[in-house]
Amino acid sequence: MKPAPFDYTRPRDWSAALAALAAGARPTAGGQSLGPMLNLRLAMPETIADLRHLPGFGVIDQQRDCVRIGAGTTHARIEDGAVPGQVGAILARIARNIAYRAVRNRGTLGGSLSHADPAADWVTVLPAFPGHAIALGPEGERRIPLGCFVTGVFAVALQETELLQAVELPMLPEGTRFGHWKFCRKPGEFSKASACVLALPGSAPRAVLAALDQRPLVIDDAAALLAAPEAEAARIVEGLRLADPWREALARVALRNAAQEAA
Amino acid sequence: MKLHLTVNGAATALEAEPRTHLADLLRDQLLLTGTHIGCEHGVCGACTVELDGAPARSCLMHAGSCDGATVRTIEGLVDDPVMALLCEAFSAEHALQCGYCTPGMLMTARDIVLRLPEADEDRVREELAGNLCRCTGYRGIVRALLAVLASRRRPGSGDPDSPLSGCLA
Structure with a gap:
């Protein structure tokens, strides 16, 4: 249960971080996913680049119609209400049920999203938002719509030379509805089925079904799901052809319950 | 690598491989064996310490990331009034058996x-x-915690912000 040897570097600015990345370093933020993988030797990087000390990494910046959340913002700060407005209230509710407080004190929004464990909470919730992941690479900033950021199991749209700098979410208009449901046998464990629905007034509601053995399913127009949660959730999940009937039933219930809450 | 930690109030300079986790540093180098090691992958909570003012898993913090951190272990809370209440309640409520x-x-x-x-x-x-x-x-364990929470909420037990206000029933 001890990691294989690795070198450690702590870049002080973003260009040094990108240089470390280009030299093959594995980036880490809170280390709450990479830490266990190192101890279990599921990951054996030669060098780890610790991003936690980068300028602005944990800064939350409210702008006129959006909030930019630094990738290094911890789950605990989000749980404690550091993000303003209704979007902050939604994120706080999600953050509170991520793992355990001792993990939330170190684990970060950007680290979790970039790691892209299919059962992770931000992987379930953020693709529902009409916002962007802000990637920084040698060519500068690139804005990636959150709905297509996670591309697979432990796979994201970042290029090998890019780091996730921040997540930008819109401030939500009055009348926005949100629903979320996940199943854990024990509080804090990775979920076995997760879904959420976000409905902004005047635009098509979006739904996400995650904790599958594949990339999260993003439904860009979930109006039919909100109109008939039970039947539509059954139809959508059937189309996934999940091998395990227990997981299939949980996925159906997750999607239905999230839709019923948001309807 | 060389690293600097403040452990239980004392500035400490250590030499360790970057891969060494904080729980091993505390136990093997500083002989603070009150921090226990269980699963070593962040699930069991036995190695929980206070890191920069908030609880964290010391088995998931490797030496490099710890450099410059302020750590408080169970040994550093001997004189802490809340910890004193908790220890008394754990004893009264039989909240430990093997103690691990x-x-x-x-x-x-x-x-x-x-x-x-x-x-x-x-x-x-x-x-x-x-x-x-x-x-x-x-x-x-739950009974002990509830007893301490209740004792600190009890009206007329002095300054509600003082951890010593009230006492256990």
């Missing part, structure tokens, strides 16, 4: 008492979910 999980339980319990003074039993159980007790002593 106890340092981590106490670190988490102290965080619950300070951060969530209004927590009820459901919330206490939820917050304790990240600490495993293989003697299955949860009932006693």
Whole structure:
């Protein structure tokens, strides 16, 4: 249960971080996913680049119609209400049920999203938002719509030379509805089925079904799901052809319950 | 690598491989064996310490990331009034059997008492979910926590902000 040897570097600015990345370093933020993988030797990087000390990494910046959340913002700060407005209230509710407080004190929004464990909470919730992941690479900033950021199991749209700098979410208009449901046998464990629905007034509601053995399913127009949660959730999940009937039933219930809450 | 830590108030300079985790540093180099090691992948909570003012898993913090951090272990809380209440309550409520999980339980319990003074039993159980007790002593642990929370809420027990206000029934 001890990691294989690795070198450690702590870049002080973003260009040094990108240089470390280009030299093959594995980036880490809170280390709450990479830490266990190192101890279990599921990951054996030669060098780890610790991003936690980068300028602005944990800064939350409210702008006129959006909030930019630094990738290094911890789950605990989000749980404690550091993000303003209704979007902050939604994120706080999600953050509170991520793992355990001792993990939330170190684990970060950007680290979790970039790691892209299919059962992770931000992987379930953020693709529902009409916002962007802000990637920084040698060519500068690139804005990636959150709905297509996670591309697979432990796979994201970042290029090998890019780091996730921040997540930008819109401030939500009055009348926005949100629903979320996940199943854990024990509080804090990775979920076995997760879904959420976000409905902004005047635009098509979006739904996400995650904790599958594949990339999260993003439904860009979930109006039919909100109109008939039970039947539509059954139809959508059937189309996934999940091998395990227990997981299939949980996925159906997750999607239905999230839709019923948001309807 | 060389690293600097402040451990239980004392500035400490150490030499360690970057891969060494904080729990091993504390136990093997500083002989602070009150921090226990269980699962070593962040699940059991036995190694919970206070890192830069908030509970964290010391098995997931490798030496490099710890450089410059302020750490408080169970040994550093001997004179802490909340910890004194918790220890008394753990004893009174038989909240430990083998004692292996106890340092981590106490670190988490102290965080619950300070951060969530209004927590009820459901919330206490939820917050304790990240600490495993293989003697299955949860009932006693929950009772002990609830007793301390109640004692600090009791009216007429002096300054409500003082951790020593009130006493255990």
